[in-house]
Amino acid sequence: MNYRRIFGNVWQSALVLILTLAPALAAAQNSIESIRVWPSPDKTRIVFDLKKAPDYSYFTLYGSDPLRLVIDFSNTSLKTSLDELGEDSLLVDLIRTSTPKNNNDTRIVIELAAKSEPQIFPLPANESYPDRLVVDLPGKSAERSGPAKSIAELKDRxxxxxxxxxxxxxxxxxxxxxxxxxxxxxxxxxxxxxxxxxxxxxxxxxxxxxxxxxxxxxxxxxxxxxxxxxxxxxxxxxxxxxxxxxxxxxxxxxxxxxxxxxxxxxxxxxxxxxxxxxxxxxxxxxxxxxxxxxxxxxxxxxxxxxxxxxxxxxxxxxxxxxxxxxxxxxxxxxxxxxxxxxxxxxxxxxxxxxxxxxxxxxxxxxxxxxxxxxxxxxxxxxxxxxxxxxxxxxNHGTIEYTVKSGDALSLIAERYGTTVAAIKRENNLKSSVLQVGQKLTIPSR
Ligand SMILES: [Zn+2]
Missing domain, CATH: 3.40.630.40 (Zn-dependent exopeptidases)
Incomplete structure (x- = not known):
C-alpha cells in the first residue's frame, strides 16, 4: 500500500468533511432578531426580522385544538422574547416555540383563534429593514384591548x-x-x-x-x-x-x-x-x-x-x-x-x-x-x-326589493346570494307567486 496514497485519501476525506460542514456552519449563523405583530381589522401580519434570508418551511394543524400554524426556521436561533406577542390580535392567541426536528432549527408555533389561510413570503433586506419573513393571516383581527363598547362599535362601523x-x-x-x-x-x-x-x-x-x-x-x-x-x-x-x-x-x-x-x-x-x-x-x-x-x-x-x-x-x-x-x-x-x-x-x-x-x-x-x-x-x-x-x-343589512315583471323568487335569491326559503321566511310568504310592484325584504347573507 502506498503511504502517500493513504495520506491523500485521509486528506481528501477531511476536505470532504470540511466542505460538508461548511454550509451547515454558515447557515447556523442565522437568527431571529425580533418579531413584530400587527393586527388590522381584516388580518394579522407577523414579521420576523432575521440576520440573513430565511430558510423555512411551514404547515398548519387545523384538525386539532388549538388551531396551529407551525413555522420551522432551518439553522436559526431565536434571539428575542415571545412574551406578550400577539396579545392585541383577535386572531392570534399565542406565539411560542416547540421542539424542532433538528437541534439547530427554531420551531415557532402560532396558536390561532380561527382558521386562516396563511400567506408567507420572505422580503430582502433594504436600507430600512433587515431580511424578513412575513406571515399574513387573513381574518378578523381588530384590537382586543380597550373597553368592550369600542369592540361593539368597531363591529358595527x-x-x-x-x-x-x-x-x-x-x-x-x-x-x-x-x-x-x-x-x-x-x-x-x-x-x-x-x-x-x-x-x-x-x-x-x-x-x-x-x-x-x-x-x-x-x-x-x-x-x-x-x-x-x-x-x-x-x-x-x-x-x-x-x-x-x-x-x-x-x-x-x-x-x-x-x-x-x-x-x-x-x-x-x-x-x-x-x-x-x-x-x-x-x-x-x-x-x-x-x-x-x-x-x-x-x-x-x-x-x-x-x-x-x-x-x-x-x-x-x-x-x-x-x-x-x-x-x-x-x-x-x-x-x-x-x-x-x-x-x-x-x-x-x-x-x-x-x-x-x-x-x-x-x-x-x-x-x-x-x-x-x-x-x-x-x-x-x-x-x-x-x-x-x-x-x-x-351584520344587519337587508335589502328592500320591488318585484319587476319577469321576476321569480329563484332569480332574486340567486342574484342576492340567498335562498328562496330565506326570502319566504323573511317575508312570511306562503307561495312563490309574486306580484309586480310587491315589496320584498331580502335578508343579508
Ligand atoms: Zn360634469
Missing part, C-alpha cells in the same frame, strides 16, 4: 360614502338650453343623497364639496381618502351639442387607461403616498420594494374596479326604474376623479342637461329626490351584497 358633486364655483359644468347650470343641479342631488345616506344606520355621507366652489379634480379623490371613505360617487349631468340625446349613464374607471396613468403617477414620488391610499400602511411596512408596492397597488386597483362595476349594475338597475337610461351597461373611461385605487369609485351622469325635457326634470325637486334615492338604493345593495368586515350593513 358605518360605511362612509364620499359624494362628489361635479364642477362648482367658476366652473358651471354644462349649461342647459334654458340656462340651468350642471354645478347647481348636481349639488342638489348630492345633498339629497347625503341626507338619505345619513338617515341609514349603516352609512354616513361625506360631501367633497358642500357649496358653490371649485375643488381641483385630483384633490377630490384625495379628500375622499382623508375622510377614510369606503366608496366614491361623482355626480354629473351630461351634455351634447344637439338637444336629442337623453338618459342617464354610470361610468367606472377603464383599467387599461388607468394602468399606464397610474404607472406614470407612481413615478412622481411625491404623489405616491396619496395615490396608494389604503395600501399605504402595508407598503410602508415592506420598506421600499417598488415591485411589491406596484403589485399591491394593482391588486387594490383590480378589486376596487371590480367593486365599482358591481355597484354600477345595482345603480343602473335602480335608475332604470325612474329615468330613461342613455346606456344600460356600465361605461368605462378614464376620469381623474375615479382614480382612487383603494375604493370602488364611479361617476353617475344623471341625464342630459342639453335635452330640454331632461333639463326640466333635473331642475325639479321630485326628480332630484328620485335620482338620489336610486343611487342610494344601488350603493346600499352593493354594500349588503359585498359586506365589509365589521360594518353595520354586513
Amino acid at each position: 358605518k360605511v362612509t360614502i364620499a359624494i362628489d358633486a361635479g364642477h362648482g364655483g367658476d366652473d358651471p359644468g354644462s349649461i342647459g338650453p334654458s340656462g340651468t347650470y350642471e354645478k347647481t343641479v348636481v349639488l342638489k342631488i348630492a345633498r339629497a343623497l347625503a341626507s338619505m345616506i345619513n338617515d341609514d344606520p349603516g352609512m354616513q355621507a361625506y360631501l367633497i364639496r358642500s357649496g358653490d366652489y371649485y375643488v381641483d379634480l385630483n384633490l377630490r379623490p384625495q379628500k375622499a381618502w382623508q375622510a377614510k371613505a369606503d366608496f366614491f360617487v361623482s355626480i354629473h349631468a351630461d351634455a351634447f351639442r344637439t338637444p336629442q340625446p337623453r338618459g342617464a349613464s354610470v361610468w367606472v374607471l377603464s383599467k387599461r387607461r388607468a394602468d399606464s396613468e397610474v404607472g406614470r403617477w407612481l413615478e412622481g414620488t411625491e404623489r405616491k403616498s396619496e395615490l396608494l391610499g389604503g395600501a399605504e400602511t402595508i407598503i410602508r411596512d415592506t420598506g421600499h420594494e417598488p415591485f411589491l408596492a406596484q403589485t399591491l397597488l394593482d391588486m387594490s386597483m383590480d378589486s376596487s374596479i371590480a367593486g365599482a362595476y358591481s355597484a354600477s349594475r345595482y345603480i343602473i338597475d335602480e335608475m332604470s326604474r325612474i329615468t330613461k337610461m342613455h346606456k344600460s351597461k356600465p361605461q368605462a373611461a378614464s376620469f381623474a376623479v375615479l382614480k382612487s385605487p383603494d375604493k370602488p369609485s364611479l361617476l353617475v351622469e344623471t341625464g342630459f342637461i342639453s335635452n330640454p325635457h331632461e333639463e326640466r326634470l333635473l331642475n325639479s325637486n321630485g326628480h332630484q329626490q328620485k335620482l338620489a334615492r336610486a343611487i342610494y338604493n344601488g350603493i346600499r345593495q352593493y354594500f349588503v351584497n359585498n359586506p365589509l368586515d365589521n360594518t353595520y350593513l354586513a
